[in-house]
């Protein structure tokens with residue numbers, strides 16, 4: 177009976193959090209509530225849509241760690257965690273009574289880990305959390321291309337079915353400039369390959385990454401890659417020159433001229449306008465903290481309405497104004 181009363185109080189507590197109108201407050205409280213009983217090697221990042229997922233660090237840092245605009249894992253030396261540590265984390269979360277619906281494997285590109293580590297991790301997750309619905313991971317095109325189709329299929333059969341790919345731009349000149357390490361063709365091949373093996377693909381593009389000089393080719397080429405790959409999910413981030421990064425130094429030296437708020441909106445509008453999504457429905461979101469205003473919908477059905485909203489925002493945004501970098505970046 178006491179257990180029943182406690183459970184009722186718990187349900188009521190969670191219900192109250194869900195009913196909070198302020199989304200950030202709601203997320204903050206839920207984050208606190210779902211805080212797992214394991215220690216992470218900070219900093220830890222996850223996609224916005226994985227905010228309720230249990231995070232398990234499979235690798236530390238990023239195996240590429242060279243993209244000039246990115247400072248996420250510069251403080252970390254890349255390594256694959258020992259499998260016994262990964263398993264111990266999963267077991268601790270299970271013993272603490274966690275029942276995650278989704279799990280996200282960190283850090284920067286955990287899909288690059290060797291197959292035996294990935295498979296053992298997924299098997300351990302299924303042993304402790306047989307009800308888990310989906311497991312997600314950040315991936316680079318390199319990670320995908322270096323695995324065989326058979327290997328990707330094996331991972332997908334073990335519920336690793338969500339891959340977040342940082343396309344950033346579909347333009348080779350820009351990808352080379354930011355030392356992304358892959359070409360647009362690599363991105364297309366990797367996207368199609370992982371989708372064919374049962375993964376859902378979430379592609380991320382960066383507004384303003386090429387600066388004013390390459391804006392037009394960024395729009396054209398990014399729309400082309402999106403049209404060819406038709407990811408299930410697609411989102412935009414806004415590029416900010418983060419102090420300490422090579423990208424920031426290029427901006428300071430005048431080699432990259434950042435876009436104004438109005439120009440960033442025009443890029444978003446034009447990429448969406450020029451993209452054709454005709455193979456599957458694409459869930460589109462531009463709700464990252466770096467984006468000035470959140471917008472989203474399902475493509476292509478909401479495309480006209482989204483473009484209309486963007487046109488209105490472009491009209492309302494004064495020229496010559498630059499976006500402010502969010503404090504949390």
Ligand code: SF4
Nearest residue numbers: 238241242243246284
């Ligand atoms: S691959 Fe991703 S995490 Fe790694 S350096 Fe590039 S942007 Fe950063």
